[in-house]
Amino acid sequence: MAARRRGRAAGPDAAMFVDLGFVLALVAVGAFAAWPIYQTWYLVVTVAGAVAIAAGAVLVGRLRGWSWALVSVCAAAAYVAFGVPLAIPSAFASRADFVGGYRDLVVATVGDWKKLITVDTPVGHFQTLLVPLLVTMLVCTTAAFSIVFSRSRSYGALVPIMLVPTAFAIVFGTTGPGTSLTIGSFRVAALTHTIVGVLALGAAGGFLVWRGQHARTVALREAAAASGIRRPGGTAVGSARRIAGAVAVALVGLAVAVPLSSTALEPSQRQVLRSAVDATAQLGRYTSPLTTYRAAFSSQPDTYNAPVIRYSGDAQQLGRLRVATMSFYNGQQYTVLPNDSDRSSAFAHKPQLTSSSRAQGLASLDLTIGSGFDAALGSGVWLPTVDGLTAISFGGSDVNALTDGFYYNDKLQAGAELHKLQAGDSYTLLAKPQSAAGQLGALSPPQGAVPATADIPDSLTQWVQSQNLGTGGQALTGLIQRLRDRGYLSHSLVKPTGTDTWLTDEGAGAEFHQSLAGESMDRIGALFDDLLRQQQEVGLDAAPADLVAGVGDDEQFAVASALIAESLGFPARVVLGFTLPGGDADAAAIPACSDGVCRGKNLTAWVEVQAADLTWVPLTTTPQSKLPLSEHQITTSVPKLPTQVQQHVATVQPPPEANPTGGNRQNNEHAPQAAAGPAAWLPALRIGGTIVLILLIIAAPLVSLAIVKLARRRVRRQSPSSAGRIASGWDELVDTAVDLGLPAPGVRSRVEAAALYSAASRASDSTTLRTLAHGADEAVFGAFDPTPDEADEFWAQLDEQRTRLAAAFPRWKRLLALISLRSFRNRGGDR
Structure with missing residues (x-):
């Protein structure tokens, strides 16, 4: 001491x-x-x-x-x-x-x-x-x-x-x-x-x-x-x-x-x-916002006039509000995320956006969520932003929650907000105003770009070739302009009712024509079928009014324009958003926002194509609504089918043996046999059908139980996280053992349960079962999540062990295991 x-x-x-x-x-x-x-x-x-x-x-x-x-x-x-x-x-x-x-x-x-x-x-x-x-x-x-x-x-x-x-x-x-x-x-x-x-x-x-x-x-x-x-x-x-x-x-x-x-x-x-971690936000469960585009133009409820978002600031300099950018077409719809999400589609936290300070030369735009935001934009997860975004700051009492929920993709120039947006939530965007695009006719595709052939309707390819405009930027702009001129704007299948709808805003003489929703290859192919049919009827050089044949709105025409660009070798994407005052939309486009409010009627979609310098150039794709649909197209595409009333007249039926062509009696030897054939089979069919129906009724619960087990296995195998897939995989192995009559784990650990099951089945591999148990423990309690490849390997070994585990039992035991209810009961103790 x-x-x-x-x-x-x-x-x-x-x-x-x-x-x-x-x-x-x-x-x-x-x-x-x-x-x-x-x-x-x-x-x-x-x-x-x-x-x-x-x-x-x-x-x-x-x-x-x-x-x-x-x-x-x-x-x-x-x-x-x-x-x-x-x-x-x-x-x-x-x-x-x-x-x-x-x-x-x-x-x-x-x-x-x-x-x-x-x-x-x-x-x-x-x-x-x-x-x-x-x-x-x-x-x-x-x-x-x-x-x-x-x-x-x-x-x-x-x-x-x-x-x-x-x-x-x-x-x-x-x-x-x-x-x-x-x-x-x-x-x-x-x-x-x-x-x-x-x-x-x-x-x-x-x-x-x-x-x-x-x-x-x-x-x-x-x-x-x-x-x-x-x-x-x-x-x-x-x-x-x-x-x-x-x-x-x-x-x-x-x-x-x-x-x-x-x-x-x-x-x-x-x-x-950081090299091995993909910071993708899990946004795949949200539907493509383009599929709900028409909801913004509904009059019941009135989302058409409802304020979606309010704005103030340098709107003239920024031009457009981007709600979502869709770059991936799967033949059914354009989506924000591909089926196999990669780094190019990764939405991630961007602290450099949420913590940047105001810098000189940046335009500022203050935005406030309106009451019609969810109704017009579906899930409401896609956050309106602008081109050249350099900073975003949220306001209100939920500032931290909104900041935490904000994800952004630099390549797509699109943002997502996973914290539920409410009317009144506000945020401020700082952006560098983008320079105006050069001459659209001088555009050329990026070096090495190849014209797309997959997911392109044949009728689209035929229509493009029939225009004889060649390739390059001039051909692209010419084709899109012709598509717009020969289309007719319609937002619904049923004529809207009311005094303030999209149809009344088109003018007093506007005609209503039915328009199917959707953006699949069939829908786009049907659009170009109409254009080709009308063009063949009146000729390529006919007056513009005689060539108007395609009916649809921005959902179909933006997708069609993007596919035209892809067929010419231009990478293309569809953008859903709003045009702000000062934007470059023309008179035929959806009207721009006004008076500091973007309403449902201002929601539009346009196409962006990538030029040789890798910049994205916007192109308006809204069809016109001034020239009416051609009369020939109306009669062919919407035929009138009048109901014909037939008079019922009583007639006297001749006796079975009478000859309808004369007064003599007919001696037909084959008639009795022909009549007796069906009559002889009818009782057998009734009896056989009844037996089959009884068997189906008996087998229905058993088949349903097997289907439920298959669905349970499928859900476990497709769990969103790799750790969840591995943990659920172990549960699948335990359920297989329990249905075969083995005891439930009870309070045993996974390793102890593996030893129990390997001892009960000579065909199983005790070493592999123990490895699977350790792998499940590591996935649940480990510091790092396993990779998808590790989860796939786990399930591959798991399927093999399930098969080997069942191989130790007789065939009748395995058949009973398929319809056993033991695995659905509580596994808290031995049974």
């Missing part, structure tokens, strides 16, 4: 100051390395707070003589107390958010490590993503300060401990190499990462060299004091020689390490945790 007090009372020496300097130096290197991840000056507050908490906890512990366990508890308590202001600046939005921030802090301490690699960098101070950095810095500095202030001889442990923050920044960092530096023929790739590596390893090497030299000096001094023999001191020349040698070795090391690290950090070879 006395020695402990003397050690605690001893004052600081040079070694302690060097140790502290090394710790703070690597804290600074770790913060510098983490800057590309966060790129917010709040990082300085987080790191400084972690160092202050660690230093305070260790100093208090040293003064009071606490053990390392009490010091750790003190640091953890300070972390809980000060973690919210240090790492969750969004909690300052309101008092409720600040109180809720402590709950978020606890959750983020465990869960935000994975979340950090699913959000696109820079993450800023988005949500609670500074918490992993705070935890890393706090744990490392607390351990390091404990070693320093205890004057432990295990100073070497400071090196791996304080390299952890730098490793954290590298592992959780960006996949890109960053900037490079070229000096003559010498190129340093990934300059930032190279500097971080040199600083961290240089500081660690210098610290170990100095510490070793210092320990040698202290040992010599103590030996001289004990023996009385004094060692002559070194000369200045010797000291200079040692310093020069150390510098030379360091320079040689840099000359070798820098090129090697630059090569290792090339973009094609750099792999971090």
Whole structure:
């Protein structure tokens, strides 16, 4: 105890100051390395707070003589107390958010490590993503300060401990190499990462060299004091020689390490945790917004005039509001997400959008959700944004929830809001106004683009070829214009009623013609069938009014225009949205929003085609409504079928043996046999049909039970998450065993259940069953979710084991298992 007090009372020496300097130096290197991840000056507050908490906890512990366990508890308590202001600046939005921030802090301490690699960098101070950095810095500095202030001889442990923050920044960092530096023929790739590596390893090497030299000096001094023999001191020349040698070795090391690290950090070879994580938002369950397009033009309920969204600001500069961008056509509809979602269709958190500040030269638009938002846009998950979006900020009491629910796709220039939008929710968009598109006729497709052939109706291809306009941008714009001129606008199958509908807005003389919904190949093919039929009837050079034949609205004509562009080799996509005042819509298009309100009647769809410079150029596709549908098209496509009334006249039927052609009686020997044939079979058919019906009634519950089991297996196999698929797969194996008559797991673990089932069936593989049990435990309780490939492999092995498990039982037992109800009962104990 006395020695402990003397050690605690001893004052600081040079070694302690060097140790502290090394710790703070690597804290600074770790913060510098983490800057590309966060790129917010709040990082300085987080790191400084972690160092202050660690230093305070260790100093208090040293003064009071606490053990390392009490010091750790003190640091953890300070972390809980000060973690919210240090790492969750969004909690300052309101008092409720600040109180809720402590709950978020606890959750983020465990869960935000994975979340950090699913959000696109820079993450800023988005949500609670500074918490992993705070935890890393706090744990490392607390351990390091404990070693320093205890004057432990295990100073070497400071090196791996304080390299952890730098490793954290590298592992959780960006996949890109960053900037490079070229000096003559010498190129340093990934300059930032190279500097971080040199600083961290240089500081660690210098610290170990100095510490070793210092320990040698202290040992010599103590030996001289004990023996009385004094060692002559070194000369200045010797000291200079040692310093020069150390510098030379360091320079040689840099000359070798820098090129090697630059090569290792090339973009094609750099792999971090973020490389293996796809940050796609799960939006596949939402229907394509284009399929509900006509709901915006309904008069019952009146979504046609209902305010969908209100706006104010620089609407003239921005031109259009984008609700959803649909780039994937599957032959049935255009969708926002493809069937096999990839990085090009990934919606992800974009902290750089939600944390950017207002910059000069940006247009600003304030938007407020209106009462007709859900009715006009279906699910309401697609958030209206603009081209060139650089920042978005939400307002109101749900600002944090709306920010958390916002996802964005840079390639599609489309946003989604998974937090349910309510009327009155508001947000502000900052965007760089896009330059006006050049001459549309001068467009050319991107290099290497190939005309699409799949999912293109034959009638569309025939119509395009019959126009004789060639290829390229001029042909594309000419074809789309002809399609619009020869189409007729109609939004419904039934004539709208009321005084303020889309039909009355077309003018007093507007005619109503039925229009089928849908955008499948059949619907688009029928549209071009009408155009081809009318063109063949009147000739290609007929008057424009005689060629009007296709009926539809933006849903059909936008899709048709996109498919025309694809057939010419232009990548195309359909965009649903609104035209703002000052937009480039023409007189034939859906009217633009006015008076600060976008209503259902302003919802429109247009096509964007990709040019050779990879920019997307919008094209209006709304059909005209001034020229009426041609009379020939009306008579052929909507034929009039008058009802003919037939007079019923009583007639006298001749007797069976009478000859209807004369008065003589007919002696027909074949007539009795022909009549007797069906009569003889009728009783047999009745009896056979009755027996079959009884058998079907008996078998129906059994077949239904088998179908229910197949459906259950299908649902389990198609679980949204890989972990859920694996856990459900194990349940499927257990249900198979239970239906075969084996006992339920009860309180047994999965491994114990695997041993039980392998013992009951000689055909099963005990090793594989045990591996499957471990895999299910890892999927449920592991720190990381399994990959889809691992889930597929799990199910492949599972199916094999289910088959082998059943092979040990007789055929009749396996048949009874198909209709057994045992697996639907409670599996809480043995049965």
